[in-house]
Amino acid sequence: MTRYGAELIVQTEQSEHIRCTARRKFEHIACGDYVCWQESQQGNAIVTTLLARKNALMRPDRRHQPKAIAANIEQIIIVSSWRPKPSWMLVDQYLIAAQQMGAEAIIVINKSDLSKQYAQEKDWQAIRDYESIGYRVIETIAADDEAGIINKQGVSTVRQHLEDKTSIFVGQSGVGKSSLIQQVLPELAIKVGDISQSGEGKHTTTTADLYCIAADTYMIDSPGVRDFMLSEINADIIRDGYREFTEIGYACRFANCSHTHEPHCQVKKEVETGLISIGRYKRYLAKLDLLLDTDVF
Ligand SMILES: Nc1nc2c(ncn2[C@@H]2O[C@H](COP(=O)(O)OP(=O)(O)O)[C@@H](O)[C@H]2O)c(=O)[nH]1
Ligand SMILES: [Mg+2]
Numbered sequence: 001m002t003r004y005g006a007e008l009i010v011q012t013e014q015s016e017h018i019r020c021t022a023r024r025k026f027e028h029i030a031c032g033d034y035v036c037w038q039e040s041q042q043g044n045a046i047v048t049t050l051l052a053r054k055n056a057l058m059r060p061d062r063r064h065q066p067k068a069i070a071a072n073i074e075q076i077i078i079v080s081s082w083r084p085k086p087s088w089m090l091v092d093q094y095l096i097a098a099q100q101m102g103a104e105a106i107i108v109i110n111k112s113d114l115s116k117q118y119a120q121e122k123d124w125q126a127i128r129d130y131e132s133i134g135y136r137v138i139e140t141i142a143a144d145d146e147a148g149i150i151n152k153q154g155v156s157t158v159r160q161h162l163e164d165k166t167s168i169f170v171g172q173s174g175v176g177k178s179s180l181i182q183q184v185l186p187e188l189a190i191k192v193g194d195i196s197q198s199g200e201g202k203h204t205t206t207t208a209d210l211y212c213i214a215a216d217t218y219m220i221d222s223p224g225v226r227d228f229m230l231s232e233i234n235a236d237i238i239r240d241g242y243r244e245f246t247e248i249g250y251a252c253r254f255a256n257c258s259h260t261h262e263p264h265c266q267v268k269k270e271v272e273t274g275l276i277s278i279g280r281y282k283r284y285l286a287k288l289d290l291l292l293d294t295d296v297f
């Protein structure tokens with residue numbers, strides 16, 4: 001289902017779209033939620049139950065309380081570009097979120113046409129690091145230049161990865177998420193609606209759009225990421241988000257090794273030998289430091 005102003009649009013199992021109203025207690029329903037509904041005597045449909053969520057992507061509301069912007073996400077498409085500059089800290093943050101949510105993750109590097117001009121060796125290294133730990137990295141061009149000279153690239157590969165899943169596109173503003181979604185959408189795609197979270201003040205108002213591209217294939221275009229947060233964050237969740245530590249970490253002396261100060265830490269050893277990327281390990285340490293400053297990052 002998706003929220004459209006005060007109304008919700010519910011997609012039924014038969015793929016029909018029904019406008020529903022929801023009582024105040026369902027105010028927190030998010031894009032992607034599963035609900036039960038029924039016809040009321042007045043002839044309109046109302047939501048009666050919100051079913052349990054598998055997971056949710058949160059951001060703070062105006063009272064700084066976590067609020068779900070999307071629910072039941074199976075895959076996170078992490079979009080970066082060469083301008084705005086890639087932030088590998090941010091990519092790691094989304095990978096942590098994906099791990100915590102039990103969602104798959106794919107990394108898209110958009111604006112490939114700008115790579116010659118802007119990409120540095122350290123960026124290519126970061127990309128190789130992700131690939132070497134099993135993440136799929138897809139380079140794309142989602143928009144033509146003004147002369148229409150640049151051909152779109154990588155878009156069909158992204159489309160293949162969307163099949164039969166609910167995916168959310170995340171990334172900094174301006175990296176090309178909406179452009180990419182437009183390219184991936186087939187002609188017959190249905191925009192189910194947008195959730196508008198009104199009353200949050202001009203600067204924090206967000207809309208998340210839900211698109212249905214096939215019976216079981218959904219895409220969510222998320223709002224800016226500035227305020228993105230996890231529903232819960234602690235040192236263990238961060239560590240689990242660095243998937244390359246898990247297997248190697250079994251060889252650490254302490255079962256709950258944080259791979260920071262402990263003696264006989266196999267992860268630190270493998271950072272020295274180069275089996276674990278030093279860039280990833282440094283970002284892990286930086287995230288633990290950030291955690292001390294604030295409970296949200
Ligand atoms: N050069 C270049 N520009 C792109 C590409 N994809 C998108 N853009 C441009 O980047 C800007 C931001 O795109 P948009 O899709 O709105 O980004 P969003 O904020 O992530 O949704 C727009 O001006 C697009 O035309 C690309 O592959 N190459
Ligand atoms: Mg956009």
Ligand SMILES: [Zn+2]
Binds near residue numbers: 252265
């Ligand atoms: Zn360790």
